[in-house]
Amino acid sequence: MTNPINKRMIFALSLLTIAVSAVALISIWQSQQIKKFDAEITRFEENRYLTQQLTMAVLDNETGARGFVITAQKAFLEPMISSERKLDELRILLAKRTLNPELATLINDSLSPLIDLRKEFSWQMAALVNSKKYEEAVKLVLEGRGKYYTDEVRRIANKIDTIRNKMLDLKRLENERFIQNSNAVQIVVLILVLIISAFNFRQLVRIFNKQKETELQLRTSEQLYSALFYKSPIAKWIVDPATSKMLDVNNSFCELFQIKPESVIGKSTADIGLANTPGIREAVQQQLAATGCVRNLEYKTTLQNGDIKWVSMSIDPIKLDGKDCFVGASADITSLKEKEQLIAEMNENLEEKVSEKTAELRKNEKKLQELNDSLERMVEHRTAQLSAANKELEAFSYSVSHDLRAPLRGIIGFANIIQEDYGANMQEEEKRLFGIIQKNTQKMGNLIDDLLDFSRLGRKxxxxxxxxxxxxxxxxxxxxxxxxxxxxxxxxxxxxxxxxxxxxxxxxxxxxxxxxxxxxxxxxxxxxxxxxxxxxxxxxxxxxxxxxxxxxxxxxxxxxxxxxxxxxxxxxxxxxxxxxxxxxxxxxxxxxxxxxxxxxxxxxxxxxxxxx
Incomplete structure (x- = not known):
């Protein structure tokens, strides 16, 4: 006969086995859910990185186009063309990796058309420069349409990051609820097992549950930390807002600021001397107070080796072990700032040259006006002389023609009288000669009439x-x-x-x-x-x-x-x-x-x- 205690132990062991199996199944399910959440977080971070790279590529495209407009050097077309290829690759990759319909709509319907407009605008400026229409190209730049496209891309990229952050927070809350619920189930089952087998398994079950919970938390923490922080290609750091001390940095941070982790962790930002630009701390505090985060705050810092770098910084609040902290991301924009400075200097030189050419043009216009005035005076003088000569010539022609008509009328009159009185007595030769006189006299009259008409026409x-x-x-x-x-x-x-x-x-x-x-x-x-x-x-x-x-x-x-x-x-x-x-x-x-x-x-x- 089986000992009741053994029966109870067997029963307890059976229940324990069932409970352990249930706990194991719940743990497996929980682990799978956590891994799925980790994968989603990784995808969100990678998509955020792609968005930031997309924004940087838009800036490179704008910089290359402006550089080509200002200098007309083909070397500036290379960053513009390479940024176009990068833009196409990034937005295709981003669209493929984005599963959320809202984000996909923003990328396909808002961000992608803006990128196409930005590229088209850059090639429009390049085409004007290639056609040597520099003034039209500069005017196109000054209209601000290209800057508007770039700013709109930034705005939509920030909006996408904001939506992702909200989705990540929702996923985080959902995961926390899942862990709490699954832990609650495990605790209930374990409590039941402990009650049933308290006489021999109480301590063992407690140790086992605690070990499982510790391992789970450790694994979760390692996965999250590795995916979100250490493996990120963006310079990241965590700071305690209460003490302003650095809690952790990744390798990208050390590479960016050329510093070792041990010389950063546990020290304040003031001790490190990275944010040594006047007014930068006040700007960070102002944005944190207004929005709770910092976005693309640009500042200049001097590294320990004396190098000067321009950095774009973003800061978001996070919780680590229930403690409020800030996680920051920094990007090196030194080359971009140098290009902007070069463009500003070129613009200044261009304005000086335009001013000089304008002054020279006005001087030449004044000389030309003086020459035109002199020429007009000469033309007026010559015209007056010619008009006077024509009037004198017409008057002379009219006077001569008019004075010739009087003796001509006398000749015709006397010829007619002679013909009437003596025509019958004239011999043939006399008639022929007399006819010649009349004919030539008529011809002379016609000629005088034509001369009078010609002369009158000048005055008519x-x-x-x-x-x-x-x-x-x-x-x-x-x-x-x-x-x-x-x-x-x-x-x-x-x-x-x-x-x-x-x-x-x-x-x-x-x-x-x-x-x-x-x-x-x-x-x-x-x-x-x-x-x-x-x-x-x-x-x-x-x-x-x-x-x-x-x-x-x-x-x-x-x-x-x-x-x-x-x-x-x-x-x-x-x-x-x-x-x-x-x-x-x-x-x-x-x-x-x-x-x-x-x-x-x-x-x-x-x-x-x-x-x-």
Whole structure:
């Protein structure tokens, strides 16, 4: 028969076995949950590091673009291009590693488009520099759009870090609750086992539970500490706010400040001498009082070996063994500050050069203005002289032509009287000679009339009005038909003639002279053809009169529009040699041009242009 005590011990051992198994299962589950939490913390820290690297890459991109704008040296494009590659790699990696939908939306919909805008803006500035549009590039920089993109990237990165911190705090609280609940279950089970087997397992169970709990806490602490602190590539340190003493630092901190851990741990920040910049402690206290943390506080510090470094510092509150502490992260931004200083010096030099060039330009503008004023005075003087000479010439021409008409009228009058009184008694030779006198006298009268017209034109005021050119040309042809029977034998080809703004009487004289010339020089052709038309060229209306008459030699066309210049003898074609000169003078006063082309025995083409 089995001893009741043994039965109780067996029962107690069975219960103990069951309880131990339950504790083991709960412990395994707890360990798995803790490992999962550790992995999440590691991922959060790595993502935070990626975010910080992304922000630094944006700053490198901005620095490289600005450096290239200021110096136009290709060397500045390399950091900009490398930062672009780094930006693409970091944001892809960050997007893959981010599982939270809210953070993923921020990265994909806000952060990533801003990075693309920042890159596009950098290449826009580089393109302006490559096109040597330096002023436009500098103006683009001064507009502040690039800085806005960079600041927005920083803001969104900080927002992402804030959300991650909140999520990490929630995970930490959830993990603490889980540990508390699982420990409570273990304690209840162990208490039950202790009650049942108090007579032989009480002390053993207590020792076992305590050992398990210690091992679990130690393992958890080591994992957290290793993942979050020692293995971080960012310089990190823990300080006791009550004593301002350093509790711990990682290897990155020692590398950054070139110092050994034993010379830091247990000493205050003042003893170490790292934050020796005036006002830095007050700035830290002010931000901690306002927000409870410090973000990207930049300061300059002197290391123990005399080197000077610029550092960007962030501080967050944490609890270690129930004690309030601060964990800090420091980044070396010395190279960035040096580049900013270089850019500032270059900007200052550029402003000085711009001021010098502006002063020189104003001086040159003043000289140019003086030269322009002198030239205008000379032009006004020459114009006055030319105007006076033209007036004198016109007055002289009018006076000569007018004075010649008086004796010419006498000759014509006396010739008519002689012909009436003695014409019947004249011999043939006397009649022939008398006819020559009359003909030459008439020719002289026509020449004087043409000279008077030419002279009057110089004094005639041009009164412009809208003229129906089509109707005017038809009217001129009809009037010529009344006095010249040859017009019926002509094939007239008249195109579309647009209305113009001109002086009616003088423009009518132009058409009369050109059409009468075409009739005169095509009278020897069996089938004369006269073509009249127009076309537009730039801001001018061009009209033309073409015939298939005797034409002219192109080498003498410069004489066509000169007074008394003729390309054909008077025995062939009558005329005074003033008609085309009159045409040129009229069109010139209308701010137009006259020209002609022709070929011997193949006709001539006369053109004139008027402003639209």
């Amino acid at each position: 005021e041009i009164s412009k009005t809208t003229i129906d050119t089509q109707a005017l040309v038809k009217e001129v042809i009809d009037e010529m038909g009344k006095s010249n029977a040859r017009t019926d034998a002509v094939e007239w080809i008249i195109g579309t003639l647009p209305s113009v703004n001109a002086d009616l009487s003088t423009l009518r004289q132009v058409w009369v002279n050109l059409i009468s010339n075409a009739l005169k020089y095509s009278k020897q052709v069996s089938k004369p053809v006269i073509k009249i038309g127009s076309y537009r060229e730039d801001d001018q209306l061009v009209f033309f009169v073409k015939d298939n008459g005797v034409g002219f030699d192109e080498q003498y066309k410069n004489k066509l529009f000169q007074v008394f210049q003729r390309l054909h003898s008077e025995s062939e074609f009558e005329g005074t040699g003033i008609g085309l000169a009159l045409v040129q003078k009229i069109i010139t006063r209308h701010e137009g041009k006259v020209w002609a082309t022709g070929e011997v025995n193949k006709g001539a083409e006369f053109y004139f242009s008027l402003p639209q």
